[in-house]
Amino acid sequence: MIEMKDVYKKYPNGVTAANGINVNIDAGEFVYVVGPSGAGKSTFIKMMYREEKATKGTITVNGINLATLKNKHVPIFRRNIGVVFQDFKLLNSMTVYDNVAFAMEVIEEQPNVIRKRVLETLDLVGLKHKARMLPTELSGGEQQRVSIARSIVNSPKVVIADEPTGNLDPDTSWGIMKIFEEINLRGTTIVMATHNKDIVNGIKHRVIAVEGGKIARDQQKGEYGYEG
């Protein structure tokens, strides 16, 4: 599903964020990406949805070689990947429903398909009853659920989450994790960068630790392994 071979990433300012990464993530896996701040976690994840391009090495996602993927084909590639961020990235001028529908409208889905899928997805994240509200009227956890709904509404094969619980309190974070578990159970691959020790140690999954731009540790049902 996601394969990296000898991947290097050097930024124009001289920072080396990936220094020979080799990793293989299978379809349906749930993977935590952990590591200290500035260790290359973000770059590692961004390279998977082609937000950053590797300087050297090959990255294959969904059978597509990102090294040779043309810029104009990136949008089509992205349609098979859902992305969730720490800061939700919702459009505050639009309702919950429209925020989720937006992801389907811009890829020109049929209106009746959009309606059906959006309501289904909002139901899955438990927000169907708040479909007409604005994001600003919701709690942080609810906003993150809207953002998750948007990331999965197009039924991607992979969901990549960058610190999805970073802004949320522990109780809310567990609620968010339940949704990710649910999505994973339905067959979607999940790659989640996180600093949340309790979650990593509480819900056991494969753990990949990135340090100094390298894979420092890779273990099934692993531990968080850092203090705090």
Added chain:
Amino acid sequence: MGMKARTFRRHVKESFKSLFRNSWMTIASVSSVTVTLLLVGVFFVIMMNLNSVATSIEKNVEIRVHIDVAANDQDKELLKQEIEKIPLVGSIEYSPKEEELTSLIDSFGDEGEAFKLVEQENPLKDVFVVKTKNPDDTMKAAKEIEQLNYVSSVKYGQGTVESLFKFIDISRNVGLILIIGLLFTAMFLISNTIKITIMARKREIEIMRLVGATNSFIRWPFFLEGLWLGILGAIIPIAVVSAAYYYLFDLIQSKLVDNNFIHLLDFNPFVYQLSAILIIMGAAIGIWGSLMSVRKFLKV
């Protein structure tokens, strides 16, 4: 290509929304397009008319060779052949003095009646009307003809023709430079307006790119916004130039009615052609401006 009508409606809606959302920038760029196109329009009216006058003058530049009264028919025939031998000469026509007098009298209109008295003793000379193949060679040909036998005098628009052409050439160049400068200013302002629009919608674009909207999908609303800005900017110039031309045409044409050379271009089709040019220019400025500013934001 194959865009769904629903998608297109969405783009149109979005483009109008942002026109209103950034109303001040909209007004600023529409105004700059307006000023630019107004000047372009005025310039076009003047240039096209000058051009048409120049062409008709070019066509009418003729050398009038007055034939010495001492020449008999055979001498005239000889002179005609000599003139035809000059390589620069395109055509030659004989105009006897009776004809010359008639056309002189005609040219004075009613006042010409007074000349009727001299019809019996025509003081004019027979004339060869010579046209060169190329109007620029008029002077050269005239100089050569002057040397021939039985030529009493040679007349052509000495000096005035050349300086008119030079004047038209210079004003054309100056006008073009001015207009290109203005076009760039208008484009720059439009591209800035669109940039602000894009900034306001940065997050929206970011999300669109994240969920897999194609670049052309993202670009369309901005493209249309630029187009509207350009077309809106063309409205006032078209109205002003058309109205002005309509009134000035009557005013100027009535004063020039007796002049064979100077004909203003007819309102129809000239003003319609000009309007089309202004709209196309406005649209081009708008589209160019918008594409310039969107380009940077869509680098993947």
